[in-house]
Amino acid sequence: MSLSMVMPIGIYSAQTGMTQAQKTFEKAAQAIASGISARVNPADMYVASGLDSTIRSAHKAIENAQNGYNFVAQADSSLASVTGNFNRIKELSVQAANGIYTDSQRSAIQAEINQNVEQIKQTFANSTFNGKQTLNIVTPENPSISPTMDFMVSPDTSSSISYDPNMTMDSLNFDVSTPEAARNTMGQVDKIIEDINSKRSEIGAVQAGFEGAINQQTNNILSSSAALSSIQDTDYVSAIAELKQSQFSMELMAKVMKTVMNSERYVLDLLQ
Numbered sequence: 001m002s003l004s005m006v007m008p009i010g011i012y013s014a015q016t017g018m019t020q021a022q023k024t025f026e027k028a029a030q031a032i033a034s035g036i037s038a039r040v041n042p043a044d045m046y047v048a049s050g051l052d053s054t055i056r057s058a059h060k061a062i063e064n065a066q067n068g069y070n071f072v073a074q075a076d077s078s079l080a081s082v083t084g085n086f087n088r089i090k091e092l093s094v095q096a097a098n099g100i101y102t103d104s105q106r107s108a109i110q111a112e113i114n115q116n117v118e119q120i121k122q123t124f125a126n127s128t129f130n131g132k133q134t135l136n137i138v139t140p141e142n143p144s145i146s147p148t149m150d151f152m153v154s155p156d157t158s159s160s161i162s163y164d165p166n167m168t169m170d171s172l173n174f175d176v177s178t179p180e181a182a183r184n185t186m187g188q189v190d191k192i193i194e195d196i197n198s199k200r201s202e203i204g205a206v207q208a209g210f211e212g213a214i215n216q217q218t219n220n221i222l223s224s225s226a227a228l229s230s231i232q233d234t235d236y237v238s239a240i241a242e243l244k245q246s247q248f249s250m251e252l253m254a255k256v257m258k259t260v261m262n263s264e265r266y267v268l269d270l271l272q
Contacts, residue, residue, distance in 0.1 A: 054224045057155035058217040065161070065217070067130075068151035069210040072163055075134035076203045078127035079196050085116040085123075086193050089174060092116075093185040096176035106177055113174050113185075120172065138168045153213035161209045167199045 095101075096109045127134045136146040150160045169192055176182040 054155065055221055058221045058224070061152065061154050062214050062217045062221075064151055065153040065210045065213040068153065068161060068163065069207055069214075071129045071132075071134055071149075071151075072203045072206050072210075074127055074129045075165065076200055076207075078123050078135060079200050079203075082120045082123050083193060083196055085120045086189050086196070089113050089116050090186060090189045090193070093174070093176055093182045093189060096182035097179050097186065099179045103177075110176050113176060117172050117174065134165060136166045138166050140171050141173075151210070153210065154217065159213075161206065161213065163206050164202075167195065169195055 092109050092113050096106055101109070124135055124137050132149075133146065136144070138145060146165050149163045149165060151163070152160050154160075170188050174185045174188065176185055
């Protein structure tokens with residue numbers, strides 16, 4: 001009678017061990033597949049959630065900063081392009097300042113200057129990014145001022161970079177009909193080129209600000225990612241070891257159950 005009572009207890013113990021080993025196996029397999037540790041507790045998950053939010057926000061801040069950089073880069077490219085046109089106007093003005101030319105020759109020089117002016121206006125008109133003007137040239141003919149643009153470059157709402165798209169420029173009406181008018185145009189163009197160089201320096205400072213913001217947020221992402229990894233990432237060596245250990249335990253429990261069941265049949269045969 002005592003033997004018949006021992007056998008069910010052995011089967012129960014083996015089944016319990018089998019169930020525990022199977023749960024361990026499943027957790028280890030899930031941790032390996034998902035890359036997330038099965039040992040993350042609620043407190044860790046709270047911290048991990050905050051770090052994940054920080055990382056996502058930093059990525060968006062980098063995207064904003066990169067867009068801002070590209071925006072002002074378009075403005076700088078346009079200014080570099082029109083500088084060539086203004087240099088050509090300066091050359092033609094120097095040429096026209098020579099009293100040797102006839103009226104018809106001056107008219108030809110004036111026509112080329114006018115052509116360069118049209119190219120300059122077209123370049124400024126086409127200086128856009130995402131449908132917005134990257135430059136607003138304020139002249140006596142166009143006195144309207146555009147608002148300053150702000151680019152959010154950090155998850156902190158107080159951190160932004162401002163860019164003023166406005167650039168004050170003398171009139172683009174150039175006259176070389178006489179040597180005196182041509183000399184006036186020379187001085188006018190020199191002032192415009194000086195203003196362009198000043199604006200490009202301003203844009204360079206803004207670009208440096210965007211680059212600094214990108215570097216800062218990249219460092220934030222790296223540090224936050226490292227912290228998040230230490231909290232929730234799977235320790236693959238331990239997970240694989242648990243997987244193999246639980247697999248071995250399940251095989252062992254299966255053999256124990258088989259042995260116990262065979263022993264129980266043997267006892268029953270004896271009792272018969």
